Amino acid sequence: MSTNITTQSQDGLRLFARAWGPEDSAEPPVVCLPGLTRNSRDFDRLASHLSDRAGPARRVMALDYRGRGGSGRDPDWRNYALPVEQADILALLGYAGIDHADFIGTSRGGLHIMMLAASRPGLIRKAVLNDIGPVIEAQGLKRIATTVGFKPPNASWDVAAQALRREQGAIFPKLTGPDWLEYARQIFREQDRTIFADYDPALGKTLEDLDFSSPPPPLWELFAALEGMPVMVVRGALSDILSEATVCGMEARHSRFSHLAVPDQGHAPLLWDTPTLQALAAFLAA
Numbered sequence: 001m002s003t004n005i006t007t008q009s010q011d012g013l014r015l016f017a018r019a020w021g022p023e024d025s026a027e028p029p030v031v032c033l034p035g036l037t038r039n040s041r042d043f044d045r046l047a048s049h050l051s052d053r054a055g056p057a058r059r060v061m062a063l064d065y066r067g068r069g070g071s072g073r074d075p076d077w078r079n080y081a082l083p084v085e086q087a088d089i090l091a092l093l094g095y096a097g098i099d100h101a102d103f104i105g106t107s108r109g110g111l112h113i114m115m116l117a118a119s120r121p122g123l124i125r126k127a128v129l130n131d132i133g134p135v136i137e138a139q140g141l142k143r144i145a146t147t148v149g150f151k152p153p154n155a156s157w158d159v160a161a162q163a164l165r166r167e168q169g170a171i172f173p174k175l176t177g178p179d180w181l182e183y184a185r186q187i188f189r190e191q192d193r194t195i196f197a198d199y200d201p202a203l204g205k206t207l208e209d210l211d212f213s214s215p216p217p218p219l220w221e222l223f224a225a226l227e228g229m230p231v232m233v234v235r236g237a238l239s240d241i242l243s244e245a246t247v248c249g250m251e252a253r254h255s256r257f258s259h260l261a262v263p264d265q266g267h268a269p270l271l272w273d274t275p276t277l278q279a280l281a282a283f284l285a286a
Contacts (some may be wrong), residue, residue: 002047007095009066009088011079016040016070017092020060021051028125029101030284031093032062033109035268037148037199039069041186042106046271046280054281063092067200077202082108086115099123102284106130106268107241111219118225126284127226130234131268133246134219140240140267142212149204154195160184171238171266183270223250230256232283234276238266258283 002018009015018040030050032043040062047060064071065085074080089112093099103124105113110132117124147167154160161177161184169175175183189198210216231254235242251257260279262269269276 002044004070005061005092005096006070007091009091013066013074013088014070014072015064015066015088015092017061017063017096018047019062019096020047021057023059025057025059027056027058029059029061029098031098031101031103032060033089033103033105033112034062034065034068035107035109036144037068037197037203038106038187039064039198041069043104043271044186046104046277049277050281050284054277055285058284061092061096061098063089065089067203069198073200073202077200077205080200080203080206082111082115086112086119089116090120093123100125102126102128104128104130104280105132106271107132114219114222114225117229118222124226124229126230126232128232128234128280128283130271131236131239131242133233133242133250134223135243135246135249136216137241137243138212138215141210141216143240144267145204145207145210145212148207150201151197154188157181157184157188157190157195160188160195168266171236172264172270173238174264220249220253223253227254228256230258230283230286232258232260232280234260234262234269234271234280236265236267236269237261237263239268241267 002020005017005019007015034042043062047062050058051060066074066088067080103113110129113127154163161180164184165180188195233247233250235247247259262276
């Protein structure tokens with residue numbers, strides 16, 4: 001079971017996170033950072049596994065960026081930017097008393113990990129990058145951009161799960177009906193008996209001016225900030241964001257690198273299945 005953490009950003013916005021496990025654990029804490037439109041619920045299974053089932057109990061904290069989940073919606077969509085979110089992450093870590101931790105970042109969360117490694121040396125002990133790297137494929141970025149923004153509300157959780165399956169069925173071909181329902185409960189929230197996407201639709205504005213005719217500039221110099229610490233990359237075998245070629249390039253440039261491929265999943269692996277949970281726990285404990 002998780003507990004809620006709330007504090008304020010530098011500009012007075014509510015910031016929200018959830019924590020599992022004992023605060024006085026002798027093991028380093030684990031900080032989980034979600035993707036662009038996602039929230040701390042993405043890490044429920046992983047956090048439960050690390051805090052209670054995988055060896056010594058660990059403190060795990062998963063964050064909601066501003067405009068997502070339990071954090072406040074920003075009246076200025078321009079603040080849904082990586083540097084502003086970095087300040088929010090540091091505010092939550094400071095409030096929780098975390099100055100050294102293992103980090104797990106899905107998609108945008110992995111970008112934050114690389115930025116933190118460059119700006120705050122010593123903060124990160126180990127890093128897990130879930131389906132993200134220094135090269136982001138333009139095709140996958142375009143697909144994401146077309147799905148972010150206002151989404152019509154759903155009348156029930158079953159309807160929400162069906163809508164999610166229509167949108168992402170090709171990315172997760174092996175999910176069952178109950179899986180889609182659980183996935184929907186990670187992404188959506190219920191209010192007044194209606195099911196909404198649990199993020200500010202204004203996030204879509206941050207992607208409107210992107211040029212999809214060519215890939216974004218590579219971030220190899222930022223990735224280099226992770227040198228010296230163990231890094232694991234998790235890649236969905238069906239990913240259209242992180243290519244196998246990029247993973248090979250990362251391995252060639254990093255001396256303490258490991259790689260986990262998740263079959264039958266695209267961007268980004270859900271971190272639900274037992275082999276993935278066990279691999280992550282073993283990497284963090286090694």
